[in-house]
Amino acid sequence: MSRIGKKPINLPANVSVQIDNDNVVTVKGPKGTLQQTVDRDIKVSLSEGLLNVERPTEQKRHKAMHGLYRALINNMIVGVSEGFKHELEIVGVGYKASVNNNVLELALGFSHAIFMTVPQEIKLSAVMEKGKNPMVTVEGIDKQLVGHIVAKIKSLRPVEPYKGKGIRTVGEVIRRKAGKTAAKK
Secondary structure: OOOOOOOOEEOOOOOEEEEOOOOEEEEEEOOEEEEEEOOOOOEEEEEOOEEEEEOOOOOHHHHHHHHHHHHHHHHHHHHHHOOEEEEEEEEOOOOEEEEEOOEEEEEOOOOOOEEEEOOOOOEEEEEOOOOOOOEEEEEEOOHHHHHHHHHHHHHHOOOOOOOOOEEEEOOOOOOOOOOHHHHHO
């Protein structure tokens, strides 16, 4: 039995959930509204502030869908009540970041600046302090969209293992390699 799927989801006081006949789950909270279409075999029920996700059989497909939809609905509830936030650190000499009207401008050592437009649901902010690495913060209510935007930004300049230059998540540990001179000794 799915350990994740059978756990009931506690609803915060400021979050409301509506389940349609078409198995569309709509979650409303103080930060916004999210919708998710659930597979027709999976049953979602609401009772006394608890949301339960149940599967009809022990088939492998139903087991997989059970935990998946429970996790997706839980992420929606957390998103509309608290939101999701990722902080990125840009390491490298001359690397810069700025945000203007939801357009992220990055100078990453290429011959040109990179401009990246993000959806309106995502809130971007950039901080550049003297003597510190530039920081970019990505915030939103949709965990999947926030993660996608963070992955796109990180792919523009992946961290290289020799000097550690590139875009990384705050707190991410980079495995460093020794250069050629270390092998000669």
